[in-house]
Amino acid sequence: SKLSLDYKNASSFFSEDELKYFQPYVEQAHNQLHQKTGAGNEFLGWVDLPKKISETEISDIKKTADYVKNNCDVFLVIGIGGSYLGAKAAIEMLNHSFYNELSDEKRTAPKIYFVGQNVSGTYLKHLIDVLEGKEVMVNVISKSGTTTEPAVAFRIIRELLEKKYGKEGAQKRIIATTDKSKGALRALADQEGYKTFVIEDDIGGRFSVLTAVGLLPIAVSGADIEEIIKGAKSAYNDFNSPKLLDNYCYQYAVIRNIFYRKGKTVEIMANYEPSLAYLSEWWKQLYGESEGKDHKGLFPASVNFTTDLHSMGQYIQDGMRNLFQTVIEVKSPKEDITLPYDQQNLDGLNYLSGKTVNFINDKALKGTLLAHTDGNVPNIVLKLDNISEHSFGYLIYFFEKACGISGYLLGVNPFDQPGVEAYKKNMFALLGKEGYEKEKEVLENRLK
Numbered sequence: 449s450k451l452s453l454d455y456k457n458a459s460s461f462f463s464e465d466e467l468k469y470f471q472p473y474v475e476q477a478h479n480q481l482h483q484k485t486g487a488g489n490e491f492l493g494w495v496d497l498p499k500k501i502s503e504t505e506i507s508d509i510k511k512t513a514d515y516v517k518n519n520c521d522v523f524l525v526i527g528i529g530g531s532y533l534g535a536k537a538a539i540e541m542l543n544h545s546f547y548n549e550l551s552d553e554k555r556t557a558p559k560i561y562f563v564g565q566n567v568s569g570t571y572l573k574h575l576i577d578v579l580e581g582k583e584v585m586v587n588v589i590s591k592s593g594t595t596t597e598p599a600v601a602f603r604i605i606r607e608l609l610e611k612k613y614g615k616e617g618a619q620k621r622i623i624a625t626t627d628k629s630k631g632a633l634r635a636l637a638d639q640e641g642y643k644t645f646v647i648e649d650d651i652g653g654r655f656s657v658l659t660a661v662g663l664l665p666i667a668v669s670g671a672d673i674e675e676i677i678k679g680a681k682s683a684y685n686d687f688n689s690p691k692l693l694d695n696y697c698y699q700y701a702v703i704r705n706i707f708y709r710k711g712k713t714v715e716i717m718a719n720y721e722p723s724l725a726y727l728s729e730w731w732k733q734l735y736g737e738s739e740g741k742d743h744k745g746l747f748p749a750s751v752n753f754t755t756d757l758h759s760m761g762q763y764i765q766d767g768m769r770n771l772f773q774t775v776i777e778v779k780s781p782k783e784d785i786t787l788p789y790d791q792q793n794l795d796g797l798n799y800l801s802g803k804t805v806n807f808i809n810d811k812a813l814k815g816t817l818l819a820h821t822d823g824n825v826p827n828i829v830l831k832l833d834n835i836s837e838h839s840f841g842y843l844i845y846f847f848e849k850a851c852g853i854s855g856y857l858l859g860v861n862p863f864d865q866p867g868v869e870a871y872k873k874n875m876f877a878l879l880g881k882e883g884y885e886k887e888k889e890v891l892e893n894r895l896k
């Protein structure tokens with residue numbers, strides 16, 4: 449398989465019996481997911497998605513991606529949360545580390561920028577600077593079609609496109625990914641006649657990377673989306689057994705819950721490849737939004753090593769012992785480079801000459817693993833064969849399935865997100881949105 453779970457460096461922190469104790473609960477959670485009988489069962493479309501996604505949908509996405517590639521220098525992806533992190537994670541993981549900076553000969557696809565994932569005027573202004581003199585196309589992604597951040601960015605970008613290309617010209621350069629009938633974006637797209645992709649009702653934002661939400665931007669970057677789906681399908685088959693001992697996806701879910709119950713309340717996702725930084729961001733949303741409710745849940749954190757060994761490494765080694773770590777080890781990274789021999793050896797590195805940079809990285813990983821374990825931080829290692837479309841799809845499905853199981857074991861509805869509404873209500877009130885007049889007064893008094 450593309451992935452394996454190694455919990456040798458976590459196993460002294462719990463017994464095999466503790467793991468086995470979860471078997472009946474895992475089986476129950478498995479049935480709840482597959483028979484759609486658990487909490488949040490209206491949002492389980494992701495479970496069978498790798499098998500269900502149609503040839504027509506894939507070919508429509510690929511055709512649209514080709515159209516985008518042939519018609520612009522810059523592709524803007526507008527979205528936030530689940531409508532942005534999956535595509536960003538894939539594009540960072542699967543492409544050149546300096547994708548946007550590559551010369552046009554080396555990059556066969558447009559530059560890709562994300563916007564609408566914040567409300568920074570500076571970010572938008574600077575982005576517009578970059579668009580100067582470039583041919584631009586846009587994919588605006590919002591399931592609800594009413595999220596403020598992408599809506600604000602889209603209004604500004606749309607105006608810019610309409611000025612540059614005229615109304616009709618702009619219409620051909622905008623693709624909207626949204627609900628089939630609800631929301632402001634759907635109404636706007638229908639009125640303007642934009643090309644659209646539909647996000648099904650039963651797939652929540654953070655579980656939507658394997659739909660057009662993620663797949664269109666990923667395809668534009670040149671990645672092979674069929675391989676991604678194949679990877680996800682193969683994970684679907686590999687993690688389909690309710691038997692804990694045969695299913696390491698479920699083992700991961702259980703081990704997290706064991707640690708949580710032992711007071712290890714923070715899970716740190718660690719990688720040693722900078723291209724995986726956004727995979728961790730995607731993972732944080734998946735687990736944080738799925739489990740952080742009813743005043744419980746592990747806090748998902750992430751570090752990029754060895755970079756952060758020089759910042760957060762101290763805390764992990766020696767700070768409060770409420771942590772455990774999940775390390776992603778890539779067995780065969782995409783590229784490598786050998787350290788040359790240097791006659792003078794003033795830097796004292798000749799003992800490494802002839803060795804590769806990945807060799808050094810691997811020793812850093814193994815040394816850190818043991819040091820952190822000795823420092824009483826259990827380490828789970830997810831070993832990924834390589835960085836490829838197939839392994840991306842596999843990993844995504846692994847984490848999604850584990851998240852569903854883990855959330856049910858925790859006793860929450862993993863598929864809602866009531867907590868994200870609180871800030872919106874306050875923001876709308878403070879902005880003076882119609883219908884929030886009373887709240888506005890109360891909040892403004894509190895801010896005095």
Ligand code: PA5
Binds near residue numbers: 530592654
């Ligand atoms: O997972 C979620 O539901 C959220 O993170 C959403 O994806 C995010 O709030 C964006 O929502 P929408 O796609 O409706 O604009």
